[in-house]
Amino acid sequence: xxxxxxxxxxxxxxxxxxxxxxxxxxxxxxxxxxxxxxxxxxxxxxxxxxxxxxxxxxxxxxxxxxxxxxxxxxxxxxxxxxxxxxxxxxxxxxxxxxxxxxxxxxxxxxxxxxxxxxxxxxxxxxxxxxxxxxxxxxxxxxxxxxxxxxxxxxxxxxxxxxxxxxxxxxxxxxxxxxxxxxxxxxxxxxxxxxxxxxxxxxxxxxxxxxxxxxxxxxxxxxxxxxxxxxxxxxxxxxxxxxxxxxxxxxxxxxxx
Amino acid sequence: xxxxxxxxxxxxxxxxxxxxxxxxxxxxxxxxxxxxxxxxxxxxxxxxxxxxxxxxxxxxxxxxxxxxxxxxxxxxxxxxxxxxxxxxxxxxxxxxxxxxxxxxxxxxxxxxxxxxxxxxxxxxxxxxxxxxxxxxxxxxxxxxxxxxxxxxxxxxxxxxxxxxxxxxxxxxxxxxxxxxxxxxxxxxxxxxxxxxxxxxxxxxxxxxxxxxxxxxxxxxxxxxxxxxxxxxxxxxxxxxxxxxxxxxxxxxxxxxxxxxxxxxxxxxxxxxxxxxxxxxxxxxxxxxxxxxxxxxxxxxxxxxxxxxxxxxxxxxxxxxxxxxxxxxxxxxxxxxxxxxxxxxxxxxxxxxxxxxxxxxxxxxxxxxxxxxxxxxxxxxxxxxxxxxxxxxxxxxxxxxxxxxxxxxxxxxxxxxxxxxxxxxxxxxxxxxxxxxxxxxxxxxxxxxxxxxxxxxxxxxxxxxxxxxxxxxxxxxxxxxxxxxxxxxxxxxxxxxxxxxxxxxxxxxxxxxxxxxxxxxxxxxxxxxxxxxxxxxxxxxxxxxxxxxxxxxxxxxxxxxxxxxxxxxxxxxxxxxxxxxxx
Numbered sequence: 114x115x116x117x118x119x120x121x122x123x124x125x126x127x128x129x130x131x132x133x134x135x136x137x138x139x140x141x142x143x144x145x146x147x148x149x150x151x152x153x154x155x156x157x158x159x160x161x162x163x164x165x166x167x168x169x170x171x172x173x174x175x176x177x178x179x180x181x182x183x184x185x186x187x188x189x190x191x192x193x194x195x196x197x198x199x200x201x202x203x204x205x206x207x208x209x210x211x212x213x214x215x216x217x218x219x220x221x222x223x224x225x226x227x228x229x230x231x232x233x234x235x236x237x238x239x240x241x242x243x244x245x246x247x248x249x250x251x252x253x254x255x256x257x258x259x260x261x262x263x264x265x266x267x268x269x270x271x272x273x274x275x276x277x278x279x280x281x282x283x284x285x286x287x288x289x290x291x292x293x294x295x296x297x298x299x300x301x302x303x304x305x306x307x308x309x310x311x312x313x314x315x316x317x318x319x320x321x322x323x324x325x326x327x328x329x330x331x332x333x334x335x336x337x338x339x340x341x342x343x344x345x346x347x348x349x350x351x352x353x354x355x356x357x358x359x360x361x362x363x364x365x366x367x368x369x
Numbered sequence: 370x371x372x373x374x375x376x377x378x379x380x381x382x383x384x385x386x387x388x389x390x391x392x393x394x395x396x397x398x399x400x401x402x403x404x405x406x407x408x409x410x411x412x413x414x415x416x417x418x419x420x421x422x423x424x425x426x427x428x429x430x431x432x433x434x435x436x437x438x439x440x441x442x443x444x445x446x447x448x449x450x451x452x453x454x455x456x457x458x459x460x461x462x463x464x465x466x467x468x469x470x471x472x473x474x475x476x477x478x479x480x481x482x483x484x485x486x487x488x489x490x491x492x493x494x495x496x497x498x499x500x501x502x503x504x505x506x507x508x509x510x511x512x513x514x515x516x517x518x519x520x521x522x523x524x525x526x527x528x529x530x531x532x533x534x535x536x537x538x539x540x541x542x543x544x545x546x547x548x549x550x551x552x553x554x555x556x557x558x559x560x561x562x563x564x565x566x567x568x569x570x571x572x573x574x575x576x577x578x579x580x581x582x583x584x585x586x587x588x589x590x591x592x593x594x595x596x597x598x599x600x601x602x603x604x605x606x607x608x609x610x611x612x613x614x615x616x617x618x619x620x621x622x623x624x625x626x627x628x629x630x631x632x633x634x635x636x637x638x639x640x641x642x643x644x645x646x647x648x649x650x651x652x653x654x655x656x657x658x659x660x661x662x663x664x665x666x667x668x669x670x671x672x673x674x675x676x677x678x679x680x681x682x683x684x685x686x687x688x689x690x691x692x693x694x695x696x697x698x699x700x701x702x703x704x705x706x707x708x709x710x711x712x713x714x715x716x717x718x719x720x721x722x723x724x725x726x727x728x729x730x731x732x733x734x735x736x737x738x739x740x741x742x743x744x745x746x747x748x749x750x751x752x753x754x755x756x757x758x759x760x761x762x763x764x765x766x767x768x769x770x771x772x773x774x775x776x777x778x779x780x781x782x783x784x785x786x787x788x789x790x791x792x793x794x795x796x797x798x799x800x801x802x803x804x805x806x807x808x809x810x811x812x813x814x815x816x817x818x819x820x821x822x823x824x825x826x827x828x829x830x831x832x833x834x835x836x837x838x839x840x841x842x843x844x845x846x847x848x849x850x851x852x853x854x855x856x857x858x859x860x861x862x863x864x865x866x867x868x869x870x871x872x873x874x875x876x877x878x879x880x881x882x883x884x885x886x887x888x889x890x891x892x893x894x895x896x897x898x899x900x901x902x903x904x905x906x907x908x909x910x911x912x913x914x915x916x917x918x919x920x921x922x923x924x925x926x927x928x929x930x931x932x933x934x935x936x937x938x939x940x941x942x943x944x945x946x947x948x949x950x951x
């Protein structure tokens with residue numbers, strides 16, 4: 114079980130994440146929603162240990178993750194928002210590097226990489242430099258790298274970004290299946306339809322603070338809304354989208 | 370307006386070079402590059418002018434002496450500009466990123482190509498000016514000394530000729546690499562030339578850096594050694610073509626000075642020197658013709674090939690790795706018993722980084738070039754067929770092994786890509802021993818063994834099979850020992866930790882160089898002494914093996930204590946490095 118306790122992150126005095134607490138249990142897929150700049154990625158980075166917290170703690174199975182970060186990271190799979198990979202390696206070479214660093218046995222690593230590359234339809238590009246990959250292809254490599262070592266906890270920061278329709282559907286089923294096998298999944302996305310279908314619980318972040326933490330059904334009931342989109346609109350929108358769109362069109366079409 | 374915007378954009382792209390760290394301060398990079406370009410030229414000019422300022426040389430002697438300096442100047446300008454082109458290889462023409470970003474804008478392709486070409490010309494011109502301006506002003510002014518009455522017109526003529534020819538030599542060097550690159554693209558096509566570019570660029574850097582380091586040797590005694598009728602240098606040494614052009618344009622300034630007031634003590638020497646100098650007159654004119662013709666042909670080829678390759682956008686397909694490479698790497702890994710997953714990670718990642726990442730590849734190639742240059746200087750004028758075998762016959766292998774090991778030590782301290790370090794942070798087990806061991810074995814496969822294998826056939830011919838094999842085995846053990854020793858105090862993760870520049874490197878440079886040369890000659894003496902008898906050979910090899918084992922054991926012992934390695938640390942800001950915090 115992953116537990117975030119009163120996480121705070123300040124950058125040069127500006128609070129990016131403010132007193133965020135939540136729990137992700139085994140078998141649970143928790144949606145992590147919020148507009149751009151609301152602190153989702155900062156939270157994900159603090160959970161993985163890639164970013165130090167200003168205050169607050171992260172616990173995994175009751176233990177502070179900073180007490181033994183290596184043990185925690187052995188059980189963690191992470192897909193970041195930005196697909197930063199070694200550009201001069203091929204997709205296969207990159208996965209081999211990650212597998213070896215995670216000390217996976219050579220024979221099973223080779224088999225697993227080959228199978229996963231095929232299943233993600235990357236076999237033809239496997240020997241090609243990552244520098245030439247599209248965003249979706251890089252995202253697939255990140256997904257495979259996060260799954261290679263069969264982690265107990267998955268933190269996925271916009272994993273569907275850039276993916277084609279087929280792979281996005283595969284990903285949706287994959288997450289459901291992984292959760293059914295006891296994995297804890299924190300899923301951050303802007304695709305509300307997917308979040309609604311996938312997640313048993315949803316956390317909504319706004320300006321660094323959690324403004325909602327409940328199941329999708331209860332949130333819908335509480336907000337008297339039909340869809341998650343309406344719930345999120347109630348919680349986060351500070352401006353009328355239609356008016357904003359009209360203003361944009363006015364700016365674009367006005368001749369000087 | 371749009372053109373100048375594009376030109377500015379492309380000029381900025383030259384700073385987005387692979388060789389610069391994403392965390393580097395651009396102002397610092399520019400300041401350091403300018404200092405590196407200006408300072409050596411200034412120092413060299415002052416040193417070269419001593420012989421004219423403090424000793425009286427009559428006009429004929431001065432003309433003859435100055436030939437060496439001019440070959441050095443023009444050669445330096447040519448090789449440095451060629452090296453600049455080799456280093457900025459990928460930025461010399463529009464790439465896939467340019468095509469993707471600018472191709473969607475309503476700007477014609479030829480406007481973009483023209484802006485890129487202007488940016489390349491501006492970039493090269495700025496470099497050439499920074500490199501040659503001060504020497505071109507100072508050297509011709511100091512050349513006649515205080516005693517030769519050149520006059521203002523003569524000074525100006527000398528300065529103009531020196532500046533023009535230095536710039537032309539630089540342009541020649543730059544254009545030579547540019548033409549070569551564009552011809553390669555035109556002949557092989559975009560995808561294949563990209564495949565070959567790492568090897569071609571690496572080979573070019575080795576060749577150019579070796580030539581640059583050998584220039585002081587190549588430019589000594591030019592009149593006697595390089596311009597003699599039996600020498601082939603006028604054909605194969607382009608700096609001599611530009612020397613010919615310079616002498617044709619401005620040689621008369623010194624040669625035409627009056628001699629009637631000359632002290633009788635100098636008359637004989639001056640008469641001989643003047644005769645020798647004037648004897649080269651027809652050759653200078655021929656060389657001048659070659660310089661002009663070669664520059665014109667090169668310019669035409671560069672423009673034509675550049676225009677031809679710019680007809681359509683760059684191929685955005687990536688480089689496909691050849692399976693053969695990984696098969697060889699895997700076989701080498703099996704042979705060297707790289708079994709632990711972390712050792713395999715270190716071994717393969719080091720091999721891939723050393724051969725594909727531009728800064729690492731360049732570090733390795735430059736170290737080979739330094740080794741080659743020192744080896745060539747040590748072998749100069751030595752008859753290797755002598756019995757007993759001369760000491761210097763054992764020097765090249767050790768020089769190259771030591772140089773590549775030092776280059777490797779520098780390379781491991783440069784991160785492969787700091788933005789991708791998070792993979793290591795999340796996957797790292799905390800035990801660096803197997804990883805570092807894999808990295809060392811990769812260095813053996815990628816750097817030490819190729820050097821030994823390339824030299825082996827030559828040494829079999831020169832030293833005989835038995836001595837050559839013993840020398841090979843000794844070289845291998847010395848290579849292993851160096852890799853152990855040079856990484857002994859490194860408690861950073863090779864190719865991952867942020868780059869930490871060595872403290873006060875220049876202060877220690879002299880001591881390092883003396884230690885380097887002293888060790889190389891000590892090892893060569895030991896080898897020559899030992900290889901005369903099989904017993905001594907066995908003792909030398911056994912002791913070297915013991916040294917390798919001891920160094921390895923020491924390394925394992927030192928790394929037993931796990932030190933937390935911070936992979937997120939950023940290099941210190943420039944103000945802190947220069948201690949300018951106030």
